[in-house]
Amino acid sequence: MEKAIIYVISDSVGETAEFVTKAALSQFMNENDYEIYRIPYVENTEVLRGAVYHAKQLGAMIGFTLVNPLFRNFLLEEAANKKVECVDIMGPMLQAMERKYHKKPIQKPGLIHKLDEDYFRKVEAIEFAVRFDDGRDPRGVDQADIVLIGVSRTSKTPLSQYLAHKQLKVANIPIVPEVEPPSSLFEIPSHKCIGLRISPEKLNDIRKERLKSLGLDDQAIYANMSRIEAELDYFDSIIHQLGCPVIDVSNKAVEETANIVLSMINQPYWDLHGNQVNE
Template sequence: MNKPIIYLISDSLGETAEKVIKSALLQFGNHREYELVREPYINDKEKINHLLLTIARENAIVGYTLVNPDLRQYIKRRSVELELEAIDILGPMLEAMERMFQKKPRLKPGLSHQLDEAYFKRVEAIEFAVKYDDGRDPRGIEQADIVLVGVSRTSKTPLSQYLALKSFKVANVPIVPEVEPPKELYQTDPSKCIGLKINAKKLNDIRKERLKALGLKASANYAQTERIEKELHYFEGVVKALGCPVIDVSNKAVEETANLILQLQMLR
């Protein structure tokens, strides 16, 4: 027995129709029991008529997402003439919204797939955060909207990524007593720098867990109280020299710290 065929006609990619129809098909079995045929970028009556004749010969059904009301009406009329089962997926919602908003729709296909300026800005910010993570390239400090400064395990990288999703370009600089911070850090606007402070006990616990996850001994110097206190003392000197705001992240989730940083940015 031949599989039932379902055609998807769209004036764009047809992804909307496919998602809706697949959701409905889940109620009737698995994907082996039917065939889906997607027909994208259909925007004139001649193409529609040709498709409908094919669908009628194959005894298939059709679902369609077309923003043009004339084309929707054409499919509706021709499907009745050809005794086809045709489902208008988008039309009734557009018509209801037109009545509610008392406004004509834009009637432009593919709007959900357009990549707007905000999208590109967010992608650029994410790429920036990766490129200038963990002090890899100090040249990013001047270009950044926000510069995070802190010792290891103060959530600099997760914060950078979280803020990047808000379209902020973020660089972060690790503070290590044996390594002088880059000169660019002292040359940039201190108001865009944020020191990430943490208490020694909390940092000790976090670093021990990190060592465990890496399969290393918790007694390593990285998690020793003396070493941690040395790093934190050095960090205090750096942020004091910078004159930048400092946030205590000891008992804060990444989202909470990020919101505080965003508030500081608004004050700028």
């Protein structure tokens, strides 16, 4: 038995048409019994005319996703004239949605792939934030769009995750007096780094609550005011060396801090790669 041949035609990549075609074919035959010829990025009717001609010669059928109604109508008419089986995979759905929502489709190919690209960039940013959280791998400093620094309990991790959902690759570095920050922190452009400052009193409250939630004594050194003040003094000394912008997070929700970060990085005088931009 000769293999079944199906032409898949699209004014974009053609993945949707091929996926639907394969799903339907699976109800009739296995993968060894058919071949799919994909014709993507159709830009004129001559390509469609040629596809119908070859389909006729090979006894093939056609499945297509064309958002341009002129292309859809031309292909259907040409296939009907040549008596080639031709299936409009997307057209009926577009027409139904046009009736339902009382609006015209944009008629721009490839929009779903743009959404997919945005999705994968977001996933990549989230994975980056997890990998380079809390200074566990200092190599993230060089690769990040933004580096957050601050003492413990200044919301570095949740802020990194929130910004990752905005497709930003964020690394965060804890500032601890006994531990030298990675040398790469002092080599990146200063505006790529953002310090998170907090008042001693607020930090004391947060750390006490954290210790209680862990079933520990809230008088531990972690929540001791002298220790907190020493950590914040060290933080200020690092900020002074870096010359980077600072956000006071004492009374701010993560979302509020994130919006400030986003507004800072969107200022016209610098970009995420440290390139100076004319005001």
